[in-house]
Amino acid sequence: MKTEPVVFIVDDDEAIRESLSYLLENADFKVSCYDSAQTFLEQFNQEQPGCLLLDIRLPKMSGLELLKKLVAQDYSLPIIMLSGHGDITMAVRAIKDGAFDFLEKPFESSVLLERVQQAIARDLKLRQESKERQEVLERLAILTAREREVMVELIKGKPNKSVARELNISYKTVEIHRGRIMEKMKADGIVELVRMAMLCGLLSESMQKSKEDF
Incomplete structure (x- = not known):
């Protein structure tokens, strides 16, 4: 500050x-x-x-x-x-x-x-933390609906092939979305993406949805 x-x-x-x-x-x-x-x-x-x-x-x-x-x-x-x-x-x-x-x-x-x-x-x-959370939310807002879906699967720890099967899209498409997600979120890798998701509550929301679906 x-x-x-x-x-x-x-x-x-x-x-x-x-x-x-x-x-x-x-x-x-x-x-x-x-x-x-x-x-x-x-x-x-x-x-x-x-x-x-x-x-x-x-x-x-x-x-x-x-x-x-x-x-x-x-x-x-x-x-x-x-x-x-x-x-x-x-x-x-x-x-x-x-x-x-x-x-x-x-x-x-x-x-x-x-x-x-x-x-x-x-x-x-x-x-x-509040400042960082707001920045993350602003970055999330520019993701497309599909990119957000891919991101949710990625932060659950799923590999690209599993994400492709889950969303019924090709492996190559997942790779493209993954690259765009990292660029828009300004994340260096999955670990950083997970940290951002935890900061804004997205990870807990996605995990809860997984339990409900199960």
Whole structure:
């Protein structure tokens, strides 16, 4: 990702925001602070990678409410819930609702920094996978119906002769389609084609269809 990751802090306690900012900036993280969930929602750009440190007790809209809203909107931003009044039930609820982690104040600085680094790494990984998935889907869209049929058989591990028999076409035709598929999908070989299929869910769909046909 070209955009530098940002650690977003949402806490209505100014002293906590300043303390967290100081800790994170000294660890070379870029930081952006907000005093309410509403302010964060108004200004946050979901294209910005990073992670969110979210206080669980906020006025008007609580941290848990913001967590649910972000999860419902399918934001990939990992959320680390923070609370000075936390308990096991609240932590479990936050994790079930989609939080990346839950830390109770006061926490060790080293623990927080480790969790932030892990959260950012996860966000970057998911964003990269999403980008690659979209590229694969765009390449799939330019395949002809027959090429897609051939591709489905190929990613099942079938040799050209088996694909020809399965689709009732000639071996030579399969070879031609195979070459065009590799070119359009920008794949170096079957292994790369399978990886692309797994990334966009095509492999699981084709395997499920095979089970239904059986």
